[in-house]
Amino acid sequence: MKKYFIQFRPFLVFIGTFFGAYILLTVLYKFYLDSFTGVEADGITSIVSHNVEQLSNVFNYDIKVEKNFGSPWYDVLFNGNYIVRIVEGCNAVSVIILFISFVLAFSGKLKTTLLFILFGIVFIYILNVFRIAVLTVLLYYFPQNNHLLHGVLFPLIIYGSVFFLWVIWVNKFSKYAK
Structure with a gap:
C-alpha cells in the first residue's frame, strides 16, 4: 500500500489541495451569503449588476438594472423591456472559486501563484x-434562443476561458510546467 501512496503522491496532493481549497472557499462564500436576508441581494451580485449597467452606458445601450424589492435579485431592462434578472449565481463567484482551487492545486512560486490568481479573478469578473x-442585448433581439444563449453558448465561453487560463497556468507557471 505504501508503494501506491508514493507512486500516486503527486495526484493525491493535487486532489487533496484542489478539494481542500474548493471546500474551504465554498464554505467561506456560503457564510458570506448567509449574512444577507432573504430579499437582500449579496454585495458581489449588486456590484456586478451595477457594472453591467455602467458597461452598457459606455456602448450607448439603454440597459437599466433595478433592484427587485421583493426578491434577492436585480431586474435588467433593455429599451424599457424586462429581459433577464441577475441572481447570486450570475456573479461568477463559483467559477472563480473553481479557478482558484485548480491553480492552488497546481501551484508554482508563491508570488507567481498569487499574481496569476489575482489576474484570473479580474479577467473572469x-x-x-x-x-x-x-x-x-441578444435576448432582447432573439428571445426564442434563450436556452442556446444562456444555457449553452455563454457557459461555454466562460468555462472555456477558465479552461484556457488553466492550460496557460499548467504549461507556463506551475511547478509541473518543466
Whole structure:
C-alpha cells in the first residue's frame, strides 16, 4: 500500500489541495451569503449588476438594472423591456472559486501563484460583466434562443476561458510546467 501512496503522491496532493481549497472557499462564500436576508441581494451580485449597467452606458445601450424589492435579485431592462434578472449565481463567484482551487492545486512560486490568481479573478469578473450585458442585448433581439444563449453558448465561453487560463497556468507557471 505504501508503494501506491508514493507512486500516486503527486495526484493525491493535487486532489487533496484542489478539494481542500474548493471546500474551504465554498464554505467561506456560503457564510458570506448567509449574512444577507432573504430579499437582500449579496454585495458581489449588486456590484456586478451595477457594472453591467455602467458597461452598457459606455456602448450607448439603454440597459437599466433595478433592484427587485421583493426578491434577492436585480431586474435588467433593455429599451424599457424586462429581459433577464441577475441572481447570486450570475456573479461568477463559483467559477472563480473553481479557478482558484485548480491553480492552488497546481501551484508554482508563491508570488507567481498569487499574481496569476489575482489576474484570473479580474479577467473572469470582467468577462462575466460583458457576458451579462451581451446576453441581455441578444435576448432582447432573439428571445426564442434563450436556452442556446444562456444555457449553452455563454457557459461555454466562460468555462472555456477558465479552461484556457488553466492550460496557460499548467504549461507556463506551475511547478509541473518543466
